[in-house]
Amino acid sequence: MDSKYASVGKEKENKKSFENNSLHKVKKMKLCYENNVNPTKENQKESNVNGVKQNNGLNNNSSNDIPEDIQAVRKTLPVYVVRGRLLEEIKKHNTMIIMGETGSGKTTQIPQLIYEQQLESKFVIAVTQPRRVAAITLALRVAAEMKTEIGSIVGYSVRFEDVTSPTTKVKYLTDGMLLREAVADPLLKRYSTIILDEAHERTVNTDILFGIVKLAQKDRKEQKLNPLKVIIMSATMDVDAFRNFYDNCPVIYLEGRTYPVTIYHSKMRHEDYQYAAVCTIFQLHATTPANHDFLVFLTGQEEIETVLTNIKQIAKESPGPPIKVCPLYAGLPASKQLQVWKKTPPGMRKIVLATNIAEASVTIPEIKFVIDTGVVKERTWCTSTGAERLAVRACSQAAGWQRAGRAGRTAAGAAYRLYTARDFAARLAHNAPEIVRCPLTSSMLMLIATGMDPSTFPLIDSPPRDSIQASLLLLKELGAIDNENDPKLTILGKKMTAFPIDPKYSKVLLCAPEYNCLEEALSLVAVMSSENVFHTPLHKREEALKVKQKFISPLGDHITLLNVYKAFCKAPLKKQWCKENYLNHKNLSYAYEVRSQLLSVCQRLNLPITSCGNVLDQLLKCLLSGLFTNCAWARSGAGGAGAGGAGGARYVTSAGAAAALHPAGVLHCARPPPAAVLYTELLHTKRSYLVTVSAVQPQWLQQVAPEFARRCRSNR
DNA sequence: GAGCACTGC
Numbered sequence: 001m002d003s004k005y006a007s008v009g010k011e012k013e014n015k016k017s018f019e020n021n022s023l024h025k026v027k028k029m030k031l032c033y034e035n036n037v038n039p040t041k042e043n044q045k046e047s048n049v050n051g052v053k054q055n056n057g058l059n060n061n062s063s064n065d066i067p068e069d070i071q072a073v074r075k076t077l078p079v080y081v082v083r084g085r086l087l088e089e090i091k092k093h094n095t096m097i098i099m100g101e102t103g104s105g106k107t108t109q110i111p112q113l114i115y116e117q118q119l120e121s122k123f124v125i126a127v128t129q130p131r132r133v134a135a136i137t138l139a140l141r142v143a144a145e146m147k148t149e150i151g152s153i154v155g156y157s158v159r160f161e162d163v164t165s166p167t168t169k170v171k172y173l174t175d176g177m178l179l180r181e182a183v184a185d186p187l188l189k190r191y192s193t194i195i196l197d198e199a200h201e202r203t204v205n206t207d208i209l210f211g212i213v214k215l216a217q218k219d220r221k222e223q224k225l226n227p228l229k230v231i232i233m234s235a236t237m238d239v240d241a242f243r244n245f246y247d248n249c250p251v252i253y254l255e256g257r258t259y260p261v262t263i264y265h266s267k268m269r270h271e272d273y274q275y276a277a278v279c280t281i282f283q284l285h286a287t288t289p290a291n292h293d294f295l296v297f298l299t300g301q302e303e304i305e306t307v308l309t310n311i312k313q314i315a316k317e318s319p320g321p322p323i324k325v326c327p328l329y330a331g332l333p334a335s336k337q338l339q340v341w342k343k344t345p346p347g348m349r350k351i352v353l354a355t356n357i358a359e360a361s362v363t364i365p366e367i368k369f370v371i372d373t374g375v376v377k378e379r380t381w382c383t384s385t386g387a388e389r390l391a392v393r394a395c396s397q398a399a400g401w402q403r404a405g406r407a408g409r410t411a412a413g414a415a416y417r418l419y420t421a422r423d424f425a426a427r428l429a430h431n432a433p434e435i436v437r438c439p440l441t442s443s444m445l446m447l448i449a450t451g452m453d454p455s456t457f458p459l460i461d462s463p464p465r466d467s468i469q470a471s472l473l474l475l476k477e478l479g480a481i482d483n484e485n486d487p488k489l490t491i492l493g494k495k496m497t498a499f500p501i502d503p504k505y506s507k508v509l510l511c512a513p514e515y516n517c518l519e520e521a522l523s524l525v526a527v528m529s530s531e532n533v534f535h536t537p538l539h540k541r542e543e544a545l546k547v548k549q550k551f552i553s554p555l556g557d558h559i560t561l562l563n564v565y566k567a568f569c570k571a572p573l574k575k576q577w578c579k580e581n582y583l584n585h586k587n588l589s590y591a592y593e594v595r596s597q598l599l600s601v602c603q604r605l606n607l608p609i610t611s612c613g614n615v616l617d618q619l620l621k622c623l624l625s626g627l628f629t630n631c632a633w634a635r636s637g638a639g640g641a642g643a644g645g646a647g648g649a650r651y652v653t654s655a656g657a658a659a660a661l662h663p664a665g666v667l668h669c670a671r672p673p674p675a676a677v678l679y680t681e682l683l684h685t686k687r688s689y690l691v692t693v694s695a696v697q698p699q700w701l702q703q704v705a706p707e708f709a710r711r712c713r714s715n716r
Numbered sequence: 717g718a719g720c721a722c723t724g725c
Contacts, residue, residue, distance in 0.1 A: 130723065130724075131724080159724075160725095176724045176725045179724095203723070204723095205723095205725085299721070300719090300721060301719085302720090329721080330722065331720080355721055355722075356721055357722065376722095377722090379721070392721095442725085499725090500724090500725035501725075538719090541719090597725090662718070663718045668717075668718095683720080686718080687718090
């Protein structure tokens with residue numbers, strides 16, 4: 001049998017020849033799939049009926065797009081048809097779960113139904129979303145349906161943008177925003193109803209809100225305040241976990257409206273999913289009409305760029321219509337992301353190579369075929385050393401359904417899974433919720449600030465004990481709480497909660513007045529709070545590194561970042577300037593916004609905004625006062641700092657982990673290598689690396705964190 | 717001398 005998977009699996013050595021001249025092989029391969037599952041109810045998050053899109057904001061989704069017969073469309077929604085019964089149930093119960101497939105209209109219609117029932121009420125209905133774009137577009141949509149101005153009866157609240165007024169009664173907001181509000185008012189008194197939407201995504205914030213609203217309900221009852229209605233909305237998933245958490249509350253199922261997606265599994269296992277993806281692309285390419293666009297799920301930038309190069313090469317000699325290949329990942333500059341939404345001319349095929357960004361955050365219309373490699377890059381975290389690890393892993397079944405659902409948004413489609421049906425069946429039904437696998441320092445601080453006890457706080461899934469312990473210990477070391485067993489916020493801790501950033505960074509800002517460097521600290525923390533500002537395309541690496549030289553400071557990566565930020569602020573034509581300097585305009589602009597938000601918090605706290613000018617030691621000491629747990633010392637002896645350049649130098653962190661300076665850092669080649677460094681991140685890839693590093697004087701640690709320094713000394 | 721998925725305040 002001439003199956004491609006047979007050849008992929010067995011002839012690993014063919015990979016190279018495939019990359020160079022694979023046309024031959026690709027051409028003669030045939031599709032060989034088994035087990036044609038055809039689920040009619042796909043997990044597809046967006047509705048193609050009610051027109052609500054969740055995208056990255058690149059499509060201009062203004063309310064002008066909404067059709068005139070908006071009310072007519074509303075009336076065809078499944079949720080509208082059953083509205084009477086639904087309302088009765090909602091009235092009867094204070095807590096309930098609504099499971100609804102895509103297209104049921106639950107997120108746009110149910111808040112309106114409730115609003116119509118309590119017109120005279122002075123209370124607000126909150127609807128949370130994990131993503132800001134979703135909160136914004138949903139609010140715009142519902143405002144249009146209700147024929148009101150956005151910000152009047154219907155509004156939204158996301159970071160950097162609050163479009164609400166005292167008259168707002170239906171408020172769409174990100175779960176992070178509601179959590180912030182809960183810190184100021186744990187009983188959430190202004191709300192009569194809180195709808196937690198997309199609950200199946202299980203973000204840390206939603207998970208914590210589950211507990212907050214449960215406690216608020218109980219406390220409001222005890223204090224004889226108006227009752228709080230809680231509605232959990234979710235796509236089909238493990239409903240038992242939610243039901244158990246909410247004392248067996250009722251569950252309502254709503255029908256959805258989606259086009260069928262046919263699922264194909266590969267017949268055999270194979271080791272090289274990149275190769276399999278390219279094979280599948282060209283088989284489909286040769287046999288399907290040009291206007292059928294493809295969406296391919298891959299793991300990251302480098303992989304996407306490699307596959308893209310392969311496709312372009314093979315396409316030159318391959319039969320089939322002309323191809324337009326679009327990469328799509330979060331780090332890609334927005335102008336290049338836009339290509340994905342541009343209509344291709346008739347007779348041309350679009351192939352989108354995307355990371356997980358296309359799984360839920362961003363929607364590409366008119367995708368006919370999804371090619372699912374079945375893998376995802378995931379970040380995990382080690383509680384004892386603080387090391388983070390990025391690894392490619394098999395994604396869950398839920399993710400598989402989600403990806404498949406991306407085909408046939410506008411018509412019936414198909415999904416090709418590059419793994420076997422048996423492999424699929426063996427996978428986890430869902431990924432572990434975020435809360436059990438990420439650092440909790442920030443969330444713990446918020447929780448303590450609301451007056452809750454972290455040890456008894458109700459959660460659907462509890463994080464590992466040592467994860468909680470590690471977070472509390474760090475908060476204690478930062479001086480945010482008085483003790484770890486029955487933690488209470490200190491004055492410093494209270495101030496720290498005012499900042500929407502990592503507590504380590506808030507500590508830096510709060511210490512900055514001591515070092516006369518709040519101006520610089522604000523800029524640096526803002527840049528550190530956003531994503532990588534350097535954009536390094538695979539084949540223009542050399543040039544990108546050359547351009548970077550002018551920003552480099554011998555003091556290390558932090559001051560280099562500060563230089564980049566300062567230069568960005570001065571540049572008159574920022575977009576163009578970023579392009580020329582291989583910098584990410586989106587991330588630098590984000591840092592700019594973050595800085596102004598942080599500045600206003602500092603002003604509210606009456607912190608003196610002064611500059612240290614060129615005395616950058618001050619800034620580094622200040623940085624150390626928040627990041628003192630991120631210290632590493634050069635190991636003495638063979639292979640240590642003395643041997644060769646810093647590139648070979650080995651370091652050991654305060655937690656005792658061995659690591660080297662990351663080669664992309666500016667201190668990597670410093671000679672002699674610094675004896676002590678401060679790092680932002682400890683990342684394990686092939687080896688352990690210290691990422692974003694500055695040289696510090698060993699005695700500084702004693703000055704800024706004497707207690708911690710003592711403990712480090714006794715451990716070393 | 718490596719190479720980093722995605723959200724959110």
